[in-house]
Amino acid sequence: MIVYLVFLDVPGFGEAFLRRSAPAMEDAGPGILWGDMFNWHRCKLDPMRNVKYVNLLCLCVISVSLLQQDCGASEGLSVGQWARFERPVNSTGTYRNAYADVTLDVTYEDPDGKKTKFWGFYDGGRTWKIRFMPNRIGTWRYDAVFSDGSGRISGTFECIPSGIPGMISADRINPIWFGYSSGRHVLIRSFHVGDRFFAENWPAARRKAFLDWAQTQGYNMLSVASHYLNRDAEGRGRGWKTPDLWPLDAAEYRKAEVILSDLAARKIMVYPFAGFFGQSSDFPVAHQDQILYIKYVLARWGPYWNILFNVAGPEPRIKPGEFQNAMSWADVNRLGRQIRELDIFAHPISIHNPSGDDPYKNEDWLSFVTLQGWKGTDLREIYSGMLKNHHHSKPLYAQEVFWPGNKYHKIRNEADIRKKAFVLMMSAAAINFADMDGNSSTGFSGSMDLADRNQANHDIVRKxxxxxxxxxxxxxxxxxxxxxxxxxxxEEDRRYLVYLDKNRTVNVSVRPGRYRVTWINARDTSDSRHTGMTNDGRNLSAPNAVDDWLLLLVAEDAVDITSPNRR
Structure with a gap:
């Protein structure tokens, strides 16, 4: 948000306010104060002849757009690390198709002199824009020129620290988990929502109420149906006016960006359930058009830190007719590689698979595994399925594995929910939870009406x-x-966590040493009981007959990781 404060005779009313709002302002006098909430700049004005100074403060809010909340000033003095730098660029050219007839080529240079080439996008009228996500603190340079010579801009901006945790990616310490590019860690708490989420004919007040609840509940990722393209099927996306991203229309993308920016400000990540090339949608089939579409999406949305990519879905391999017979094995691999190669920001990318093993797990373009299946409550089968599909350097997203209320998911009661949640976490899977009443577009997941939610189920998974x-x-x-x-x-030699779905005696093959023994009640994890030490991890039994327990063994010289204040 950019704010301009125009003031006269500051020493009276307004001086204290201005000193509080802009500590860098040392003196009074008529002038203009402008900037955002973190960076203020002052331009003095000469006193106007025959004008009596009065204690007048005029506040003019120039831009209050959600698009600015986590991207810094679009006019470019400073931008937060991993936020969005943006500048408009005008062209003097005339084009039959402004989306395809000219390119806006941009070179960015980071504070160490490393150069990165990217491109801008057409935004309507005579306006193009450049947009970028800087990842290094310091002064950046940019130079943007149209391929036909019809315009050019260049300049600098300052990348400053921000509250953004970094690009969502694989964890830098242990890449079987998700993490942030900054090195910070994240536990994915994902929830699936239906086709209306981005629709302009779904009231914004209802979207806000749902998102406020989701934040309070601790969700930090949404799996969103009919995004990017509408799933034009009865009971799915049909009738919901979601942004229509193909054929290219800048106004449609701007609609989506208002919501994407709100999600970024809320620190909520987005997984597109159907991806670039969605089931029952009007995605481009010609290869040249596919590249045009991919590059336009990347130019606009690549600089969002909170977005994951999905080539196609759901289930292109088993429903070819619903993908215009254009998503064969070869097509998916070709498009996956093209997206990966064009995406200079390296967003996580995957494919929405049918039930069973991920056949693309070892493809070079795929950066996280996405799974559907294991929809019942056979805990050993679920655990084995997750472990079979793990890749040593890629996170695993249990996208369509844990959907209570879905007609294909045989989850009977609250105990099933608790036990399945624990087993999925023990298998190092990122859980995408749901609250349905039939298919994936029904129930609370479909309506996002708070009256439809099964709050107890959400609370179990949250715990x-x-x-x-x-x-x-x-x-x-x-x-x-x-x-x-x-x-x-x-974590070999340091700590071992064991989940027992039934009260049993367990033997843990620990490395030689002394380990503190703690039993934790899985129904109420605040019930934690230290029961001494073990040298060999053998014949360890839960304290009583309560159904399921966690056993934690921590090496004597390791930090205690059961502190309730640890985050």
Whole structure:
């Protein structure tokens, strides 16, 4: 947000306000103060002849757009790290198709002199824009020129620290988990929402009410249907006026960006359930048009830190007719590589698969595994399925694995929800939860009407996530061979976490040493019981007959990771 303060005779009313709002202003006198909430600049004015100074403060809000809330001033003196730098550029040219007939080529130079080439995008009328996400603190330079010579701009901007945690990516310590490019860690708490989420004919007040609830509930990612393209099927996207991204129309993208920017400001990430090339949508089929579409999306949305990419979905391999017979194995790999190669920001990218193993797991373009299946409550089968699909350097997103209320997901009660949530976390899977009443467009997930929610189910999963936030989960890996029963996460030599879905005695094959023994009640993880030490991890039994327990073994010289204040 850019604010201009025009003031006369500051020493009276307004002086204290201005000194509070802009501490850098040392003196009074008529002038103009302008800037954002973090950076203020002052231009003095000469007193006007025959004008009596009065204690007058005129506040003019020039831009209050949501698009500015986490991207810094679009006119470019400073921008937050991993936020969005943006500048408009005008062209004097005349084009039959402004989206395709000319390119706006941009070179960015970081504070160390490294250059990155990117491109701008047409935004309507005679206006193009350049948009970028700087990842290094310091002074950046940019130079943008139209391919036909019809215009050019250049300049600098300052990248300053921000509250953005970094680009969503694989964790830098242990890439089987998600993390941020800054090195910060994140526990994904994802929720699936239906086709109306981006629709202009779904009231904004209802969207806000849902998002306020989701934030309070702790969700930090949404899996969104009919995004990017509308799933034109009855009971799905049909009738919902979602942004129509193809054929290219800048106004349609701006509609989506208002919501994407709100999500970024709320620190909520976005997974597009159907991806670039969605089921029952009007995506481009000609290869040249596909590249044009991909590059336009990247130019506009690539600089968002909170976006994951999906080539196509749901289930292009088993429903070819619903993908215009244009999403074969070869097509998916071709498009996946093109998106990966064109995306200078390296967003996580995957493909929405049918039930079963991820056949693209080892493809070079794919950066995280997406799974559907294991929809029941056979905990051993679920755990084995997740472990089978793990890649040593890629996170795993259990996208369509845990959807209570969905007609294909056999989850019967609250105990099933708790136990499945624990087992998925023990398998190092990022959970995408849901609250449905039939298919994926029904129930609370479909309506996002708070009256439709099953609050108890959300609270159960939240408690499981909250427990894992108290430990260094990102240092741990599934280690099923370490135990003779239950499910194990381990940081070898340091700590072992075992989940027992039934009250049993367990043997843990620990490395030689002394370990503190703590039992944690899975129904109420605040019930934590220290029961002494073990040298060999053998014959460890839960305190009583309560159904499911967690066992934590921590090496004697390691930090205690069960502190309730640890985050």
């Amino acid at each position: 499981v996530w909250d427990f894992f936030e108290t430990i260094d989960f990102y240092r741990m890996n599934p280690s099923n061979e370490t135990v003779d029963t239950g499910f194990c996460l381990a």
